[in-house]
Amino acid sequence: MNSPETGSASSPGGGSVEGEPVLRLSGVGKSFNGVTVLDDVSLEVPRGRFVALTGPSGAGKSTLLRLANGMHLPDRGTVSTLGEDPAACSRSRLRALRARVGFVFQQFGLVGRLSAMENVLMGALATLRLPRYGVMSYPRALRVRAVEQLDRVGLADQRFQRCDTLSGGQQQRVAVARTLLQSPELILADEPVASLDPAASVLVLDTLKRISTEDGISVLCSLHQVELALTTADQIVALRDGHLILNEPATTLTPARLHEIYTPTGEADA
Numbered sequence: 484m485n486s487p488e489t490g491s492a493s494s495p496g497g498g499s500v501e502g503e504p505v506l507r508l509s510g511v512g513k514s515f516n517g518v519t520v521l522d523d524v525s526l527e528v529p530r531g532r533f534v535a536l537t538g539p540s541g542a543g544k545s546t547l548l549r550l551a552n553g554m555h556l557p558d559r560g561t562v563s564t565l566g567e568d569p570a571a572c573s574r575s576r577l578r579a580l581r582a583r584v585g586f587v588f589q590q591f592g593l594v595g596r597l598s599a600m601e602n603v604l605m606g607a608l609a610t611l612r613l614p615r616y617g618v619m620s621y622p623r624a625l626r627v628r629a630v631e632q633l634d635r636v637g638l639a640d641q642r643f644q645r646c647d648t649l650s651g652g653q654q655q656r657v658a659v660a661r662t663l664l665q666s667p668e669l670i671l672a673d674e675p676v677a678s679l680d681p682a683a684s685v686l687v688l689d690t691l692k693r694i695s696t697e698d699g700i701s702v703l704c705s706l707h708q709v710e711l712a713l714t715t716a717d718q719i720v721a722l723r724d725g726h727l728i729l730n731e732p733a734t735t736l737t738p739a740r741l742h743e744i745y746t747p748t749g750e751a752d753a
C-alpha cells in the first residue's frame with residue numbers, strides 16, 4: 484500500500500491528532516452471514532485529500548464507508564476515524580463522532596416536500612435540543628449559514644423551492660450543502676453521482692472537490708465512473724472481491740489501468 488503524505492491542519496474536533504490521517508483502516512475484515520465482504524483491508528485517508536473509492540459492484544465499497552462512520556463494526560482489524568475507534572465508542576461518543584463526519588448518499592436523502600433551505604437546516608438538527616418546524620423556527624445564525632452553504636453549491640436562488648421540484652443534480656448539491664452545515668472534517672460519499680446524467684455528475688463532483696479544497700475537508704467518495712475519478716480525485720483506491728487492489732495518486736494512473744479493475748478476473752488478457 485502507498486503511504487501518501489499527510490496534511491498538517493489541526494483538528495477542531497479534538498479527537499484526531501495533527502498530521503494523522505482522518506481515516507485509517509488496519510487489517511479490516513467484515514463478513515455478513517459467514518460471507519467475507521472485506522478481507523484484510525488497510526487504508527489511510529490523509530487530511531484534506533479527495534480519495535475516490537472504485538471497484539465493481541459488490542466489491543465492498545459501501546461496507547467500507549459504513550465501517551468508517553460506525554454504521555458497521557469490523558469483525559477483524561481496527562478502524563480509526565478522526566482519531567476515534569467507532570467500535571470502542573459509547574453511544575453518545577459515536578453520535579458526536581458522526582456529527583463530525585458528513586454522509587452523502589446516492590439517493591440524496593432529502594425530504595421532497597420541504598424547501599432546499601429547510602433540508603439544509605436539518606443538517607444541524609443533531610446540535611439542536613428541540614424538533615424544528617419550518618425555516619423560521621431555526622436560530623437566525625443557522626439560517627444565515629444555511630444560505631451561505633446553498634450559495635456555495637450554486638443554489639441560493641432556489642432556497643425556497645421544494646426539493647422534489649429540483650433536478651437530481653440540484654438535489655444532490657442541496658444534500659452537499661446540508662452536510663456542510665455540520666462543518667464536517669470528513670465527508671463520506673456513497674456513489675453520489677450514480678443516478679445523475681454526465682453534466683450533473685461533473686457539477687456535483689466539482690462542487691465537492693472545490694469545497695474539499697477550500698475548507699480542507701477530506702472526502703472518501705465511491706465512484707464507478709473511471710474518468711470522473713481520475714479528473715476529480717487526488718488519490719484512487721480500488722477494491723475487488725473485498726480486497727484492496729490499488730491505492731495510488733490519480734496522477735500516476737491511466738483510464739485503461741483503472742478500467743482493468745472492472746474487467747472480470749481472467750478476461751484482462753483475453
Ligand SMILES: Nc1ncnc2c1ncn2[C@@H]1O[C@H](COP(=O)(O)OP(=O)(O)OP(=O)(O)O)[C@@H](O)[C@H]1O
Pocket residue numbers: 515516520538539540541542543544545546547
Ligand atoms: N447488511 C448486509 N447484510 C448482508 N450482506 C450485505 C450487507 N451489506 C452488504 N452486504 C453484501 O456485501 C457485499 C458488498 O456489498 P457493498 O454494498 O459493500 O458493495 P459495493 O461495492 O458498494 O457495491 P455497489 O457498487 O453495487 O454499491 C455484497 O455482496 C452485499 O450483498
